[in-house]
Amino acid sequence: MSNNDASAPAPSSGRGFGRVLVAIYGIFALAATARSVFQITTKFSEAPLAYLLSALAASIYVVATIALARGDRTSRRVATGAILIELIGVLTIGTASLVWPDAFGVATVWTGFGSGYGFVPLVLPVVGLWWLRHTRSH
Amino acid sequence: MSGWYATAIIVISLLLVLWAGILLVIKRQPDLILALGGVLLEVLLLGFVIGGIVQMVGSDRDFARAEFVGYLIACLVVLPAAFLWARGEKSRAGLAVIAVAYLLLPILILRVQQVWEGNNVQ
Numbered sequence: 001m002s003n004n005d006a007s008a009p010a011p012s013s014g015r016g017f018g019r020v021l022v023a024i025y026g027i028f029a030l031a032a033t034a035r036s037v038f039q040i041t042t043k044f045s046e047a048p049l050a051y052l053l054s055a056l057a058a059s060i061y062v063v064a065t066i067a068l069a070r071g072d073r074t075s076r077r078v079a080t081g082a083i084l085i086e087l088i089g090v091l092t093i094g095t096a097s098l099v100w101p102d103a104f105g106v107a108t109v110w111t112g113f114g115s116g117y118g119f120v121p122l123v124l125p126v127v128g129l130w131w132l133r134h135t136r137s138h
Numbered sequence: 139m140s141g142w143y144a145t146a147i148i149v150i151s152l153l154l155v156l157w158a159g160i161l162l163v164i165k166r167q168p169d170l171i172l173a174l175g176g177v178l179l180e181v182l183l184l185g186f187v188i189g190g191i192v193q194m195v196g197s198d199r200d201f202a203r204a205e206f207v208g209y210l211i212a213c214l215v216v217l218p219a220a221f222l223w224a225r226g227e228k229s230r231a232g233l234a235v236i237a238v239a240y241l242l243l244p245i246l247i248l249r250v251q252q253v254w255e256g257n258n259v260q
Binding site: 015016017018019020022023024026027030031034038042 | 202204205208212220223224227229231232234235238239242
């Protein structure tokens with residue numbers, strides 16, 4: 001990580017407000033990954049669908065965190081893709097969990113549009129996409 | 139795991155969130171209070187974590203021990219990680235990162251307590 005940005009040219013997705021965004025993504029990446037490993041190794045058979053979804057969410061958060069922090073051309077594309085999947089995921093699972101409350105067995109990070117996590121999972125992808133757009137070099 | 143010690147950590151942490159918020163609003167850089175508060179909290183957290191592990195080892199109750207230890211480790215890592223990540227960021231974002239960390243700590247303490255009590259939400 002280079003900190004000598006006295007003459008930093010283009011805004012990067014990992015700087016400025018991006019620092020905060022990467023930090024929050026990082027928290028979700030770590031928490032979701034740890035929880036997912038714990039769930040899958042100790043009680044996978046209890047709710048396979050929910051636990052697989054948690055693992056998917058966890059990996060998307062990990063990819064988005066790293067890609068946002070790196071912020072080069074390719075990383076931005078990866079970040080955009082990951083965050084789009086994240087948005088679709090939270091909207092789909094959020095809706096599904098309301099329509100079929102019993103389908104998943106246990107709650108995932110995206111259940112009820114992330115209501116168990118202060119709706120941060122719903123807000124995060126929107127802010128992430130806005131930020132990627134905002135820092136786009138012209 | 140609960141009691142005044144944990145409550146003190148939560149209160150100090152929330153006060154530092156408030157302080158970071160004030161600094162953000164009046165557009166200041168992270169100051170000494172924020173840093174010293176972090177050192178104080180980290181020392182308190184070390185005691186909390188050691189106490190937690192000692193209590194866990196001394197207990198034969200059935201609760202999610204791996205998760206418990208995971209949350210305890212997270213408690214110790216959060217502040218150093220936040221200060222490292224905020225370093226070198228001259229804009230107010232560095233301050234915001236530290237504020238997020240101070241906000242996260244009480245949540246982690248509450249999760250530690252929940253896991254200890256055995257009321258696992260998930």
